[in-house]
Amino acid sequence: MRRRSALIAVTAALFAGGAGLGTAQASSPTAVGAAPSACRPANHTAKITASPAHSGHRHYRVTLTAAPGYAPCRLAGSPADARFHHHGSPRGVTAGRYGSQRAAVTFGPGRPVHFDIRVPGRPGGVRADEATFTLRTPDGVIPGESSARGPLVVGAGTVIGPVRPGA
Incomplete structure (x- = not known):
């Protein structure tokens, strides 16, 4: 019985780790039995924190971290398809990008990364408590949607840095 349980556990681990095979392979090749990529949305956490305002803008930092046991991967540019929510309701704000979209960084356990959400400091805006986005690699996008939680205010002219x- 123990042998069967061990076989089931190994099979489940292979399915969980191998589910992302064929996704973003150029940036994070995966072999059967290798650690799953930290870039996959299920394999990292993200948190939004306020940063000091300057140059007439509010700034928020989104920090991504990966737990030990995941394989490092390469990310590049600003996340795509960013959307903002408040208590699960969409806020209707579309974010653009700013900065160089070419520089690649390594992300993985012990190697956190971050990006900036920059919002014009004019009056108005809407409160949000979650951002969802798609991470990009030097060769494309990571399938699936990542999310980060934390209080922020967004509005017209919101842009996301690399x-x-x-x-």
Whole structure:
């Protein structure tokens, strides 16, 4: 019975780790039995924190971290398809991009990355508590949607900066 349980556990682990095979392979090749990529949405966490305002803008930092056991991967540019929500309701704000979209960074356990959400400091805006987005690699996008939680205010003119190394 123990042998069967061990076989089931190994099979489940292979399915969980191998589910992303064929996705973003150029940036994070995966072999059967290898650790799953930290870039897959289910394999990292993200948090939004307020940063100091300057140049007439509010800034929020989104920090991504991966737990030990995941394989490092490469990210590049600003996340795509960013959407904002408040208590699960869409806020109707579309974000653009700013900054260089070419620089690649390594992300994985012990190597957090971050990006900036920049919002014009004019009056108005809407409260949000979650951002969803698609991470990009030097060769395309990571399938699936990542999310980050934390309080922020967004509005017209919101833009997202490129992923950079560090928390």
